[in-house]
């Protein structure tokens with residue numbers, strides 16, 4: 001029998017709907033268990049100082065080690081977590097785990113490494129984010145200035161006054177704020193002044209087209225960097241995969257980059273080795 005959509009559009013449509021529905025329910029049900037059973041894990045992607053080529057931070061990126069389906073990326077479950085409210089306990093776990101990891105690195109005598117955590121707009125709209133951050137910093141003794149929260153434009157755009165209060169309270173702890181994926185959303189320049197941001201991250205899709213140094217993407221990237229610097233913001237380029245892209249960004253005095261060129265997201269133990277290496281290089285110098 002011909003199973004193609006064209007052969008039987010109605011049947012295909014209902015199957016597609018059904019398949020999607022059950023899998024959403026499954027994700028929701030299983031995500032509950034994942035939190036309880038400790039199936040979530042954080043990987044860390046290095047942030048690199050462009051001028052010196054040195055490791056200067058890391059971004060925590062959540063993964064779900066699913067017992068049957070293997071390791072799942074955020075694309076497989078963050079949306080469901082947001083729609084079901086599970087993002088709140090999930091986000092709290094991510095914050096606690098990242099800060100715990102920072103404290104563990106410090107106990108090992110490693111040089112302090114600033115860590116960035118992605119925060120969903122749903123977390124920002126609910127009260128309690130600033131308390132979660134404050135409690136975890138207090139319990140571990142980690143300095144707030146070593147933590148950065150990454151927010152997207154849509155997250156800070158639809159914020160009411162309570163979210164603005166949350167951001168202000170987080171800033172009071174010395175925590176840095178980054179605007180993630182800049183260039184993909186509304187990219188209204190007014191946010192850059194209205195919110196107490198420290199860092200702007202230029203989206204990967206945008207930087208990818210800059211390598212030639214000509215063309216509109218290059219012109220705009222150059223303007224974004226100049227403008228961000230004019231406002232006193234640090235600029236980080238995401239998703240750098242080639243030397244050409246890096247060269248272009250270096251010439252534009254972009255501050256930091258992340259991307260497969262240096263390293264994909266890795267387990268905490270690998271970051272530890274990178275820190276050990278940079279420690280011994282510093283000691284030998």
Ligand code: C2E
Pocket residue numbers: 045060061062073074075078091094118119120150180181204238239240241258259260261264265
């Ligand atoms: P993001 O914060 O913009 O993170 C960057 C994404 O780009 C990561 O995907 C990373 O693995 C990927 N990436 C990094 N370098 C390269 C590169 O050179 N080339 C390519 N092709 N990709 C690169 P990932 O880990 O799948 O995360 C996707 C998104 O999920 C993140 O985008 C972030 O918005 C969200 N996310 C991740 N972890 C969390 C979390 O703990 N909480 C929340 N709320 N969202 C998270």
Ligand code: MG
Pocket residue numbers: 059118150180
């Ligand atoms: Mg991010």
Ligand code: MG
Pocket residue numbers: 180181201203238
């Ligand atoms: Mg990003």
Ligand code: MG
Pocket residue numbers: 181203204238
């Ligand atoms: Mg992105």
